[in-house]
Amino acid sequence: MAVFVLVSGPFTGGRIWQEVEERLREAGAEAYAVTLSGMTEGGEAPAVAAGDVDLETHVEDVVRVIDGIGSAEDVVLVGHDYGIHPVLGAADRRPERCGRVVYLDAGMPKDGDAPLALVPDASVAERAAAEGSGAADGAAGSVPAPSGAEWARWGSTAGLSAEDLARLDRLAAPQPLRTLTQPLRLTGDPFDRPVTGVLCTANGSGIAMAEMLVASGPPEFRVLAGPRVGFFELDTGHWPMLSAPGPLTEVLLRAAADEGRRLTAPDDSPSARPGTFLLDVAERPRERRGTVDLHLPEGEEPSPAILFVHGGPVSPDQRPTPRDSPTFLGYGRYVAGLGAVGATLDHRLYGLDAYPTAAGDLAAAVEQVRADPRVDRERIALWFLCAGSLLAADWLAAPPPWLRCVALTYPLLAAPADWRGVPERFRPVDAVGAGSPPVVLTRVGLEHPVFQTTVDAFLVAAEKAGAEVDVVDVPHAHHGFETIDHTEETRDAVARAARAVLAHLTA
Template identity: 60%
Template sequence: MTAFILVSETHTGGWIWREVAARLRESGAEVYPVTLTGMGEHRHLAGPGTDLETHIQDVVQLIDHVDAPQVVMAGHGYGIHPVLGAADRRPERIARIVHLDAGLPQDGDPALKLVPDQAVRDRLLHRSGEDAGQAAGQAGDDWRVPPPPLDEWQRWGSLAGVPADALARLTRLAAPQPVGTLTQPLRLSGAGSELPVTGVLCTANGPGIAMVELQVGLGDPRLQALTDPRVSFFELDTGHWPMLSTPGELADVLLRAAAGEGHRLSPTVGEQPAHLRPFLMDVPERPRERVGNVDLHLPDAEQPWPAVVFVHGGPVPAGVRPTPRDWPALVGYGQYVAGLGAVGVTLDHRLHDLSDYGRAAEDVAEAVELVRADPRVDGDRVALWYFSGGGPLSADWLAAPPPWLRCVAATYPILAPLPSWGPATSRFRPATAVRTAGHLPIVLTRVGLELPEIAATVEEFLTAAKDCEANVEVVDVPLGHHGFETIDHTGQTRHAVQHAVRSVLRHLRS
C-alpha cells in the first residue's frame, strides 16, 4: 500500500488537500496532508523561532509514525523544502519525491530564493540583513509574513482554473508564514540524492516539458540530473494551485507517479546539442573581430556600414561553453549580413537567471554604444535583432526608440513575461512597450510549431501592435520549431531567414 505525505505551499495547511486526499483514499491509498507548525489550524503554535528546521522535523515525525512500507512525498511550492529536508533524514522510507509546481532547491538554498514575488524577496532580505537566519529572532511582528489579500494571490503563482469560492476559502484560511521558514538555508547531506523523483509542471504557471528539454539541451550541469531514468515528468494544464483547480487530475497524476509512470527526458550523451548544430545555410566566411564581449563580422563594402546587433536568448547558464556568440546560428546570422554589406554584431550578455534581465539590458546597451562608436559603423543606421528569451530585452527600445534605431527584429521571441516569472520582469514586456513604438519597423519571425507558452506571448504582442497600428511585418514559418536555424534545414526555413534579413537591411538603407 502507498502512503502519500502531502506538504503544501506557503500560508496554507493540510486543509488545502481535502479533495485530492479524498480521491487518493478512494483508490486505496493512505493519505497524510501535513499542517506544518504555525500554519492552518496550527497557526497558534508559531513563534519567532519557527524556521525551516521546524517544518522539516514536522515531516520527519510524520514519516516515523506512518506504518506503510512505501511513502511518496509531494511538496507543493515552498513545501518541497521540508520534503527534501525530511527525505534527507529518512531516505530509506521514501519511495519517490514529487515536486508539485516546485523548484529544484540545492543544499544551502533558502526557500526565499524560489519565491516568485520580487517585492517579497526584497522585503525579507532587507529584514534579514547579512544573516538571513537572524530574521526569525527579531522583535515585534517582523518574524511573520502576512498572507496576500484576495486580489494579490496571483503574485505567488497563477490562479488559472481556481474557482472563486476556492480562492475565497484560500484567503480566509491563509496563515502568516514565519520568516525563518523562508530565510533559513536548506541543508542536505546528499543521503536522499538517489531517490526517484517526479516533477509535475503546471503549464499555466511555468514551463512545460518541452521547455525543460530545451533548457537541458543547453548543457547546464545542474539540469543533467533530470535525464536520469529515475526522474519522470507530468504536465497539468492549470495554474499554480492544482489541488484547487483540478483535484481529480492531480490525484491521478500522483497515483501514476507513485507507480513510476511519467515522461522521461532523453540523455544527450554523444549527441550534438541542437544549438550547436550547423547553421541552415552555407555562408561565405567573413572577417571577424572580437572586442570584449562583442564580435564584429565585417563586410567588404564601402565604409561606414550599417550594423545589425544580434541579441541571444536565455537564460543561459554562466558555465555553458561555447558562449552564445560562438553558437552556429548567431555566427551564421552575423556572417550572412556581413556578406550583404552590414556589420553583423554578436555578443554575450549576462542573462543567466530570470533575475538578470536588468544587467543583461545594460550589457546590450553597452554593446550598442561600442558598435555605434566604431568609425567603420554608421551610428545612425543600427538594427537590433532578438531571439527567444532575449525578446523581453527589446522592451526598452520599443518603448522609446532612439532616432538611430532603424528596425527591431525578433525571431521566435518571448514578448511578455511567462506566468512563472513573477512581477520582477514587468519592465521587460514588449507586448506593452510596442504601444509607444510609433512607426519603428518591426520584423517578427513566427514559428508554427512554437512552444504554447511562448506562442501566447507572441499573440499578445501582435494584438497590441494591431490596436496601436504599429509597423509590424510577420515572417511566418508554419513548419518551423523554436531554434529552427540549426534543427529545421528546409527550403521554408532558409527562405524565412533570407526574407527577414532582406527586410531588416532594407529598413537600414532606407
C-alpha cells in the same frame, strides 16, 4: 501501498489536504498532512512565534514526520508551491527513506535558493521585505495571509468555488518571513531520486511547456528528461487539493506506481544537432574585442551595424560560446557580405535571474560597437533570438534615435509561468508601443506552443498600439532552424529578414 507526506504551500497547513488525505487512505495508502511550525490554522495562535521559525524549522518538521512513520521506506513526499522547499530539505536529510518527491505546481529550487526568489508577485516580495525590516526589536515578522481575490497573486484560482475561497480564508495563517528568506541547503542533487511533476494547466504550466524547456530552455531544465522523472497534468488552478481532490488523488497514486509521461530531448533541437549555418557564407575579416566580435564589410566608409543577441540561459562553461557557434558566425558573416557590420557578443545570461546582468552586458556592447570608427553610430539594429528576445523590452519601450530596427527570430516575448526568476521589466509584449522602432519578426510554423503564445500576444499588442511590425513567416521551420532546417524556405526567410532590417538601416 505507498506512504504519502503532504506539505502545502504558503499561508496554509495540513487541513487543506483533508479530502485528498481521506481518499488516499480509502485507496489503502497511508497519508500524513503536515501543518508546519507557525502555521496554525483557523485563526488560532501559533505555538511558536514567527520570529523563531525559518525554513530550516520547516525542514525539521517534515523530517520528524518521516521519522515517526516507522519502517516504511517507500515514502512519497509531496510539496505544493512553497512546500517543495521543506520537502527537498527533508529528502536530502533522509534520502534512504524518500522513495519519490512530487513537485505539485512547484518550482525547482536548488541549494542556496531562498523561497522568496520564486514568489510570483513582486509586490508580495516587496511586502515581505518590508515586514522583515519593520519588525519590532529587529526580529523577523510574518507576511500577512491573503484573502478573497488576493489569493490570485499566488496562483490561479481557477476551479475554486466561492466556498473553496472562503475555506482558504478561514484556514489561512501568516507566513513567517524567515521561511521565505532563508536559503535552502542541500548536500545532494534533488533529481538523484524518482521525481514526479504535477502541473496545473490553468496556472500556466503544462507538459508542453516542460517539453519546450527541455528542448531549448535554460540548461537546468534538462534534468526534466531524466529516466526517473515523470509528469502529469491537472486541468485546474493552483490549489488542486481543493478544486480537484479526486483527480489529484489518482495522480498521486499513479506517481507512486512510477507512472507518468517521460520527456526526451528531440533529436532536431539545436543543442542536440548544432550543425552548420544554412547559408554558404564567405568568411569576412573578424575582430575580437572583449566579449564583442565585429565581422567587417568591404569599403572604408562607416557602415551601419547589426548586433546579434543570443538566447539562453547558457552555461558559463559552454564551448563554443554563442558568438563562435555556427548560427552567430553565420549571421555575422552574412550581413557583413551585405554591407553592414555584423556584431556578435557573449552576454552573461547564466540563469533566469541574470537578465539584468545580460541587459547591462548588451548595453555596454552597443556602446562599444557605436564607438568603433568603422560603424555609422546613428544606424544601429539589434537582432534578438530565442529567449534573448526578452532583452528587447528595454529597447522597445525607450528607443534611442539611432536604433533604427529591432529584429526578433523565433522569439520568446514574455517569460513562461515557471520562469519566476525573470524580472517583470523583461516583457516585450508589454513594452511594444507606438514609439517603438520598426520590428522584423521571424515566425516559425513548428514553434514550441509556449513561445508561439507569446508571439501571438506580442502581435496583438503591437497592432493595438500601432507599432510597425514586418512578419517573416517560415511555415515549415523549427525553432533554431538555422542549423537544422536547410531548405529553400528557411534560406529565403533569412534573406528576407536581413533585407528588411537593412532597409530600415539605410532609409
